[in-house]
Amino acid sequence: MPAADSNARRERPWLIPSNRKLRHLQAVTLRNLALSHEATRPRRGTIDDDGLPATKKSPAKMLALREARSNMIHSKSSDDLRPIHESVSSLPSSPTKQRTPPRPSFAKLRRRSTLEWAASTSQQRQRRLYDVSAQRMADLFYSIHIPNQQDPIYVSEVAERAMNPNFRNIHLDSTDPQLLRLDELTLKFWAKSEAMSQYCLLIDMTLSMRSLQFIGKTLSSFHHPFPPNCVIFHLTDGFYTAFTDARVDEPLNPFQDGPAKITNSRTLPTSSFDALLRLSKLDDSIQDALALRKQLASELEQALQDNKTSLDNKTQLS
Numbered sequence: 001m002p003a004a005d006s007n008a009r010r011e012r013p014w015l016i017p018s019n020r021k022l023r024h025l026q027a028v029t030l031r032n033l034a035l036s037h038e039a040t041r042p043r044r045g046t047i048d049d050d051g052l053p054a055t056k057k058s059p060a061k062m063l064a065l066r067e068a069r070s071n072m073i074h075s076k077s078s079d080d081l082r083p084i085h086e087s088v089s090s091l092p093s094s095p096t097k098q099r100t101p102p103r104p105s106f107a108k109l110r111r112r113s114t115l116e117w118a119a120s121t122s123q124q125r126q127r128r129l130y131d132v133s134a135q136r137m138a139d140l141f142y143s144i145h146i147p148n149q150q151d152p153i154y155v156s157e158v159a160e161r162a163m164n165p166n167f168r169n170i171h172l173d174s175t176d177p178q179l180l181r182l183d184e185l186t187l188k189f190w191a192k193s194e195a196m197s198q199y200c201l202l203i204d205m206t207l208s209m210r211s212l213q214f215i216g217k218t219l220s221s222f223h224h225p226f227p228p229n230c231v232i233f234h235l236t237d238g239f240y241t242a243f244t245d246a247r248v249d250e251p252l253n254p255f256q257d258g259p260a261k262i263t264n265s266r267t268l269p270t271s272s273f274d275a276l277l278r279l280s281k282l283d284d285s286i287q288d289a290l291a292l293r294k295q296l297a298s299e300l301e302q303a304l305q306d307n308k309t310s311l312d313n314k315t316q317l318s
Contacts (some may be wrong), residue, residue, distance in 0.1 A: 011221065013214045014237035020209040023180035026169055027234035028142060028156070028187065033163045034228035035138060035193055035202070137161045138193040140202070144170075145186040146179055152188075153179065169234075177287035183209045187231065203229055205242065212240035 015024060120128075139160050143152040153175055159165035172180060189203040215222045217238045226232075226241075233240040271279075304311075 011216055013235075013240075015235065017210040017212075020183060020212065020235065021180065022146070022182050022185060022209070023172065024235045024237075025172075025209075025233060026236060027167060028170070029164070029166050029232045029234070030140065030142075030189060030203075031164050031226040031230045031232060032228045033136065033138060033140070033165070033191075035136075035191060134194055136163050138191040138196075139199075140165050140189060140191045141199075142167070142187060142189045142203075145188065146182055147184055147186075149179075177291055185209070189229075189231075203231065205231065207242055209233075212242055215239040215241055 139158055140162060141156045141158045143156070144154040145152050154170055154172060156167045156170075159167060184206070186206045187203065188201060188205075190199040191202040192199045212233060212235075215232070215238065219232075219239055222239070230241060233242075
C-alpha cells in the first residue's frame with residue numbers, strides 16, 4: 001500500500017515542458033464558476049458576546065444588567081461630560097433605596113428557531129434553493145487566440161446553465177500546421193447569467209504551455225480543492241492547470257529516474273534515435289505538403305471565380 005501511494009504521488013507527465021504545443025491540447029474545462037470576485041477572507045469583527053443575537057435579550061443577561069445597574073456606574077462620553085459642580089448638585093440629598101433584584105424564574109424557556117425559513121412551505125424552500133443555484137450558474141463559451149492574429153482560431157459551443165462546464169473536444173484539423181507548433185495562447189471565457197442581457201468577459205489569460213502544472217492522468221487522483229474559476233487543460237498525457245496556490249508534486253527534472261517498475265525481464269526492441277528523427281522530418285514534410293495543397297486549392301478557387309464570366313460565355317457558345 002505505501003508503494004502504491006508513492007507511485008501515485010510521483011506520477012509524471014509524458015510531455016516535458018518544452019515539448020508542450022498547441023496541437024497537444026484536446027479540451028478545456030472550467031471548475032468552480034464565480035461571477036463575482038468575493039473576498040477570500042471574511043470581514044473581521046470584535047470578539048464580544050454582545051455581538052451575538054442570542055445574548056441581547058436572554059434572561060441571564062437581563063438579570064446581570066439589573067445587578068450591575070445598582071453597583072456599577074458607566075463612564076460618560078466626551079460629549080456628555082458636565083462640570084463637577086453640576087454633577088454634584090444634580091445628586092439627590094437623600095440616599096436612594098437600593099432595589100433588590102428579582103429572583104430568576106425557573107420556568108422552562110422555549111427555544112426559538114433561528115432559521116429564516118423554518119416555517120416556510122416546501123414550495124418556498126424549493127424556490128429559495130432554485131434562486132441560490134441560479135446565482136451561481138451561467139451560460140459560458142470560450143475562444144482560443146494566438147499571438148499576432150486578431151481572429152480566434154477556435155470558438156467552443158455554449159454550455160448552458162452550468163457551474164462546472166464541460167466542453168467538447170477541440171478539433172484544429174483545419175488550422176495552419178505552423179500555428180499548432182506554438183506554445184503560447186490566449187484563452188478567453190465569456191459568461192452570461194440570468195441577470196445579464198449580454199455576454200461579458202469573465203477570464204482573459206495569456207499563458208505559455210510550458211508553465212502549466214501537471215495534475216495527473218485523471219482528475220480523481222487530485223485531492224486539492226480548486227480555486228474559483230480554475231481552468232483545466234486536457235492534454236494528450238493528462239490534465240494540467242495554471243493555478244499557483246496549491247502544491248503539485250511535479251518533479252523539477254523530468255528525466256530523473258523514478259521508482260523501478262515490475263515488468264517482464266524480456267528485453268523488447270525499440271526504435272533508434274535516427275529512426276525517430278526521420279519520422280519527425282517525415283511528419284514535417286507531410287504537414288508542409290498539406291499546407292501547400294491547401295494553398296493551391298485556394299488559388300485555383302480564386303482563379304475560377306475571376307474567370308467565371310468568360311467560362312460561362314464559352315459554355316453558352318458551345
